[in-house]
Amino acid sequence: MKIYTKTGDKGQTSIIGGEKRSKGSDRVEAYGTIDELNSMIGYIISQMQNYREIKKELEEIQQVLFDCGTDLATPNETKGYRTSNQPTIWLEERIDRYADVPPTLTEFILPGGCHIASLLHMARTVARRAERCVVRVQETEEINSDALIFLNRLSDYFYAIARFINFREGREDINYRRNSKIFYT
Numbered sequence: 001m002k003i004y005t006k007t008g009d010k011g012q013t014s015i016i017g018g019e020k021r022s023k024g025s026d027r028v029e030a031y032g033t034i035d036e037l038n039s040m041i042g043y044i045i046s047q048m049q050n051y052r053e054i055k056k057e058l059e060e061i062q063q064v065l066f067d068c069g070t071d072l073a074t075p076n077e078t079k080g081y082r083t084s085n086q087p088t089i090w091l092e093e094r095i096d097r098y099a100d101v102p103p104t105l106t107e108f109i110l111p112g113g114c115h116i117a118s119l120l121h122m123a124r125t126v127a128r129r130a131e132r133c134v135v136r137v138q139e140t141e142e143i144n145s146d147a148l149i150f151l152n153r154l155s156d157y158f159y160a161i162a163r164f165i166n167f168r169e170g171r172e173d174i175n176y177r178r179n180s181k182i183f184y185t
Helices: 026-047 052-072 086-099 115-138 145-168
Strands: 012-014 020-022
Touching: 026 052, 026 115, 052 086, 052 145, 086 145, 115 145
Parallel strands: none
Antiparallel strands: 012 020
């Protein structure tokens, strides 16, 4: 079976329902960036030697991201979104659990640390970029807001588990040197 169709050779693609869109459109950019994030998560999973529970969580996140991408490839007239608020609730529970383990932050930190934590920080920034792409679509078209909310939480999840893994690996946060106090309580 051939995987190429040649139908996109002139810069057009079909979204769900058959509508043609430019491959440079905001909607195509949004679900393409979500696909990029999903691939990055797959790479992170392949590099993890430990943290079986986090690997399972990342695999579940990949499933949800596929649903988010499908929702974004679905035009306004076609209803029946796949993403609900449940994955966000599930993610918030994990964020809270992981964020409670390392010491509380009072200053900005630099991304980095051990190999896996550094990759998670990269995924965090790709998640933020995907979120910005989805916001651009939302400014002109209807979207599934649950997908946008999930992406917003997802970057927080990556941040929390990057810090958690660095802490478990004995790697201290590196503070940004021109910091002033943040996260006032």
